[in-house]
Amino acid sequence: FLLYLFYLVSPIGQIIQSLTQIQNGLAAVTRIQEIAMLRTEPAAAPVARAGGEPVGVTFSGVVFRYGEDRPVVHHDVTFEVPAGGMTALVGPSGAGKSTVFGLIERFYEPQEGAITVGGRDIRDWPLGELRAMLGYVEQDAPVLAGTFRENLVFGAPGATDEEVARALARTRLDDLVERLPEGLETPVGHRGILLSGGERQRVAIARALLRRPRLLLLDEATSQLDAVNEMRLREVVAEVARETTVLVIAHRLSTVTGADRIVVMEAGRVRAWGTHDELVAADALYRELAATQFLVSS
Numbered sequence: 001f002l003l004y005l006f007y008l009v010s011p012i013g014q015i016i017q018s019l020t021q022i023q024n025g026l027a028a029v030t031r032i033q034e035i036a037m038l039r040t041e042p043a044a045a046p047v048a049r050a051g052g053e054p055v056g057v058t059f060s061g062v063v064f065r066y067g068e069d070r071p072v073v074h075h076d077v078t079f080e081v082p083a084g085g086m087t088a089l090v091g092p093s094g095a096g097k098s099t100v101f102g103l104i105e106r107f108y109e110p111q112e113g114a115i116t117v118g119g120r121d122i123r124d125w126p127l128g129e130l131r132a133m134l135g136y137v138e139q140d141a142p143v144l145a146g147t148f149r150e151n152l153v154f155g156a157p158g159a160t161d162e163e164v165a166r167a168l169a170r171t172r173l174d175d176l177v178e179r180l181p182e183g184l185e186t187p188v189g190h191r192g193i194l195l196s197g198g199e200r201q202r203v204a205i206a207r208a209l210l211r212r213p214r215l216l217l218l219d220e221a222t223s224q225l226d227a228v229n230e231m232r233l234r235e236v237v238a239e240v241a242r243e244t245t246v247l248v249i250a251h252r253l254s255t256v257t258g259a260d261r262i263v264v265m266e267a268g269r270v271r272a273w274g275t276h277d278e279l280v281a282a283d284a285l286y287r288e289l290a291a292t293q294f295l296v297s298s
């Protein structure tokens, strides 16, 4: 504890914290560069908005490390995400959950095993088509400079007013927009109104929905949400899962107890899957996670 206190107050601790922030920033830049690269790739057809039936995902015997000299991150990952509905990935930090997203997006290739999306090996999808099918909502999503509307239609420039209104209603942001002085034309972000963590994540979901994804990858916000925002996010995700496939990395079990399927990862392996009730009955790690989050008495 003393060490932690030292870390919090010391200049060294602050420098380490700043370095972590810079590192996070660099990771975001890399991701933007990767997306920018995709845009210029001749093989990637400019299909910005996919539309279509929800798609499922399978991982079969996936073995992955980030580089030759890096440790193995996925030892043998096998699971299935059915098309439609909500599947949640849970497990301790470092289990390999975010890596699952990176592999589905094909930012990396597994060394062994196979991944399918929509029943087809992801290596057989043209990269542009694969990524156009995917919506990605990152943890603690940033609000872009500009108006509320610009934040929504970024990535879906052809979206109609009806589609924008629908995305706002689905993400429970319509009341908020109604209260804004200039409605959708109100500037947001550091030059305009400030949005809470929960609102920012719902803006990011609305932005992703306007691209009509067939699979939505959602990395749940780790920042503390108040009870109302947490409940809203839960409702929104459940509703979105009625029309597309949602794969969510859950940091709070309370958000996913109602998921159709929960996949429990630990140290690069899938150790169990099932519904919340099935896992509480059958999996010790899940029961422990649930107990620490006060969902069951241990």
Ligand code: ATP
Binding pocket: 066, 070, 073, 091, 092, 093, 094, 095, 096, 097, 098, 099, 100
């Ligand atoms: P968390 O809940 O903390 O986000 P996680 O279950 O999502 O954890 P991953 O982020 O997939 O876990 O990380 C699994 C392992 O891979 C960790 O040891 C991590 O340090 C490593 N790792 C993640 N991303 C990279 C990367 N881009 N390059 C190298 N190693 C990475």
